[in-house]
Amino acid sequence: MDGxxxxxxxxxxxxxxxxVVLDLRSRACLIIGxxxxxxxxxxxxIAAGADVTVVAPECLPMPDEVTIALRPFVDADxxxxxxxxxxxxxxxxxxxxxxxxxxxxxxxxxxxxxxAGDAILPAVARRGDLQxxxxxGGASPALAQxxxxxxxxxxxxxxxELVALLGALRAAWEPRAIAAGVPPAARRAAWxxxxxxxxxxxxxxxxxxxxxxxxxxILERVLADAGQ
Numbered sequence: 001m002d003g004x005x006x007x008x009x010x011x012x013x014x015x016x017x018x019x020v021v022l023d024l025r026s027r028a029c030l031i032i033g034x035x036x037x038x039x040x041x042x043x044x045x046i047a048a049g050a051d052v053t054v055v056a057p058e059c060l061p062m063p064d065e066v067t068i069a070l071r072p073f074v075d076a077d078x079x080x081x082x083x084x085x086x087x088x089x090x091x092x093x094x095x096x097x098x099x100x101x102x103x104x105x106x107x108x109x110x111x112x113x114x115x116a117g118d119a120i121l122p123a124v125a126r127r128g129d130l131q132x133x134x135x136x137g138g139a140s141p142a143l144a145q146x147x148x149x150x151x152x153x154x155x156x157x158x159x160x161e162l163v164a165l166l167g168a169l170r171a172a173w174e175p176r177a178i179a180a181g182v183p184p185a186a187r188r189a190a191w192x193x194x195x196x197x198x199x200x201x202x203x204x205x206x207x208x209x210x211x212x213x214x215x216x217x218i219l220e221r222v223l224a225d226a227g228q
Contacts, residue, residue, distance in 0.1 A: 008123050015115060017137050019122075025049035028080050032073045032097050033087035034059030041121075042066050042083050053077075056088070073097065078104050081121065085112040114138030122150035128160025129167070158204040165199070165212060166191075173219045180226045190222045 023081055029045050031038045034056030045052045046065050057079050062068055069077075073093065078084060084101045086094035091112060098116045102110035110117040122133035122146040134147045134156065170191075177187050194215045202211040208218040 006035045015137065017120060017135065019105075019133065019135065019137040021133075022048075022083070023133075024083065026051060027082040028053070030055065030077055030081045030084045031087055031129070032056065032077070032093070033089075033111075034062075034068075035089070037086065041087055041111075043117075044121075045083075050083075052087065053111075062222050075100055078106050081106050085111065086117070114141075125151040126154065127155055127157060127165045128163050130155070130159050130163045156204060158200050161208065165203070165208070167216070169194070169215055169219065171187070171210070172217075173223075176223060177226070180223055182226045184221060186222065186226075190219055193218050 013063050024045065025048070027050055029050040029052050031041055031045075031052065034054055039055060039060050039062060042052050042054060042062055046063050051067075051213070052065065053069065054062055055069045055071065055073050057070060059070060059074055077191060078101055081104075084097060084106050085183075086097040086108065088094055089112075094110050095116055097140065098108045098110050098118075102118065107119045108117040109119045109121055114120045120135060120138050122135035123141070124134075125132040127147050132148075132151050134144045134151070136144050138175075139185045174187070179189075182190075197218075198215050199211045199215065202208075203213075
């Protein structure tokens with residue numbers, strides 16, 4: 001015994017989830033259901049570059065990129081699918097989709113019963129390429145939503161610009177640093193020094209040029225020290 005407790009204290013086991021960010025570009029994703037929940041999921045998948053098919057007897061208008069099959073779900077719809085989402089108001093159908101998906105090795109999310117599937121969707125605060133995900137393991141979606149709202153208040157729109165700035169600096173500087181023989185630990189230290197700057201506040205004040213110059217000065221100093 002290692003002293004750990006994976007239960008709730010009543011003899012039941014808590015399902016533990018592994019957080020991961022998926023690259024779904026050009027991957028086949030299936031949504032069963034055509035209502036408001038399905039529409040929300042379709043928009044998220046399209047934004048991630050997935051190839052999305054919606055299967056439902058009736059369906060709300062979907063984004064142009066979505067393939068719509070106006071008919072009931074059949075088992076073969078899961079063939080070749082990377083991720084399935086059961087989003088109908090029929091719990092028996094959702095459970096059947098989840099069972100069939102697991103039998104085929106397809107990751108599946110069940111909208112009305114997270115524990116029935118093996119993939120749950122976190123509440124996500126987005127600022128450009130910055131994504132901050134919050135999950136309670138399906139225990140309290142309302143809490144996850146509330147925490148997401150707090151994060152959106154704390155991390156304003158300037159963080160989208162900050163991520164873009166850091167990405168541009170990294171793409172230009174890292175190859176030069178590697179060529180100059182700057183070791184990984186020193187490169188990491190350089191980026192932490194950049195992050196110690198008040199860049200977000202400067203960007204919020206509209207001072208992008210000044211923010212970039214400060215960050216660039218630190219990175220250039222590291223290169224200069226490496227050349228000594």
